[in-house]
Amino acid sequence: MSAFIPTLKTGRAHPHPEPLSGSAFSAVELMPGDRTVVMLDQRLLPRQERYETFQRPEQVADAISTMKVRGAPAIGISAAYGLVLAAVFCDGPRDAFLEVMSTTDGMLRRTRPTAVNLAWALDRMHRTVVRIAAEAPRERVTALAAEARAIHVEDKLACKKMGELGAASVRDGSTILTHCNAGALATGGYGTALGVIRAARDAGKKIRVLSAETRPLLQGARLTAWELHKDGIDVQTITDSMVGSFMARGLIDQVIVGADRVARNGDVANKIGTYGVACLAQVHGVPFDVAAPWSTVDLACPDGAGIPIEERSEREVSHVTLGESEVQIMPDAVRAHNPAFDVTPARLIRALYTELGTASPLDAASLARLAPPTR
Numbered sequence: 166m167s168a169f170i171p172t173l174k175t176g177r178a179h180p181h182p183e184p185l186s187g188s189a190f191s192a193v194e195l196m197p198g199d200r201t202v203v204m205l206d207q208r209l210l211p212r213q214e215r216y217e218t219f220q221r222p223e224q225v226a227d228a229i230s231t232m233k234v235r236g237a238p239a240i241g242i243s244a245a246y247g248l249v250l251a252a253v254f255c256d257g258p259r260d261a262f263l264e265v266m267s268t269t270d271g272m273l274r275r276t277r278p279t280a281v282n283l284a285w286a287l288d289r290m291h292r293t294v295v296r297i298a299a300e301a302p303r304e305r306v307t308a309l310a311a312e313a314r315a316i317h318v319e320d321k322l323a324c325k326k327m328g329e330l331g332a333a334s335v336r337d338g339s340t341i342l343t344h345c346n347a348g349a350l351a352t353g354g355y356g357t358a359l360g361v362i363r364a365a366r367d368a369g370k371k372i373r374v375l376s377a378e379t380r381p382l383l384q385g386a387r388l389t390a391w392e393l394h395k396d397g398i399d400v401q402t403i404t405d406s407m408v409g410s411f412m413a414r415g416l417i418d419q420v421i422v423g424a425d426r427v428a429r430n431g432d433v434a435n436k437i438g439t440y441g442v443a444c445l446a447q448v449h450g451v452p453f454d455v456a457a458p459w460s461t462v463d464l465a466c467p468d469g470a471g472i473p474i475e476e477r478s479e480r481e482v483s484h485v486t487l488g489e490s491e492v493q494i495m496p497d498a499v500r501a502h503n504p505a506f507d508v509t510p511a512r513l514i515r516a517l518y519t520e521l522g523t524a525s526p527l528d529a530a531s532l533a534r535l536a537p538p539t540r
């Protein structure tokens with residue numbers, strides 16, 4: 166069922182702090198009463214802003230798998246809210262509750278493999294599940310909803326903090342290339358790469374953004390362009406194939422991208438095409454920076470070779486789909502590949518901005534030094 170939730174447009178769907186500057190909308194929210202998740206269907210943007218409401222965890226899992234909601238932090242937050250919905254329907258005793266939570270956790274965890282934020286959020290929710298399992302059903306729901314909302318708010322604030330860190334690297338009057346969408350749509354709000362851009366704008370810097378369209382699902386053309394234009398930030402879109410010549414002509418001063426998983430040695434998994442942009446940036450001496458909250462850092466993963474890369478349907482390549490309209494662009498008999506992510510080695514990255522500080526992937530230990538005492 167699709168429903169337009171006016172309150173969500175004002176960011177007042179629940180007692181969140183005022184939306185941080187630059188994100189007057191949310192990708193996903195848990196409504197007051199903790200029984201309904203509201204989600205902006207990003208597959209329809211920019212032509213339609215349609216919010217869907219879900220009452221069941223299976224619906225949230227489907228929304229993550231089909232990319233109604235996408236972006237590493239946003240899918241972690243969504244999965245946390247999905248667990249809350251599962252608790253609403255479980256009024257059994259401790260063991261029955263633990264069983265339901267374990268089954269739901271597994272369903273949500275299997276939706277997408279690359280973004281570590283999904284597992285990170287579910288692991289954090291599991292610690293709350295174990296702590297409250299013996300409480301009454303209503304208290305269990307309230308505790309899980311509070312933990313899920315905390316994950317949401319903390320991510321939004323982390324994005325703002327990392328954005329301010331990264332903004333120091335943005336030169337006034339520069340042109341910044343982005344890839345895919347690492348904005349408020351992909352996070353708890355404010356964005357990671359787009360958080361740096363918003364913070365630079367808020368610091369009074371005049372910047373122009375070039376959003377690479379990002380085939381096959383066009384998150385750059387559809388989502389980043391929509392999000393930045395909505396915020397009044399100067400954005401233009403180029404095709405992925407234009408990046409090299411734009412760099413060769415000196416039209417790009419800096420690249421800032423998000424991440425789905427950062428390995429211990431500083432290798433970064435991000436949307437397919439990121440590695441190619443990083444190689445071009447190296448050839449042309451353009452600084453290549455990454456912005457990601459600490460929930461995207463996976464210190465248990467030694468390097469990029471250990472990051473699982475999601476393979477998605479060939480149809481996402483052979484057809485261009487926007488909402489209900491779909492156009493086939495390839496011959497029936499020809500197969501297509503569709504790895505959704507690639508890995509950029511640390512040696513191609515100038516800086517990694519997190520809310521805990523800035524790491525220089527060239528200094529492999531600098532990331533681990535940022536780690537909080539306990540994680």
Ligand SMILES: CSC[C@H]1O[C@H](OP(=O)(O)O)[C@H](O)[C@@H]1O
Nearest residue numbers: 235236237345347351423435436
């Ligand atoms: C701030 S995380 C954004 C990150 O997630 C995107 O992938 P997807 O759209 O498939 O969820 C892309 O890699 C972005 O950089």
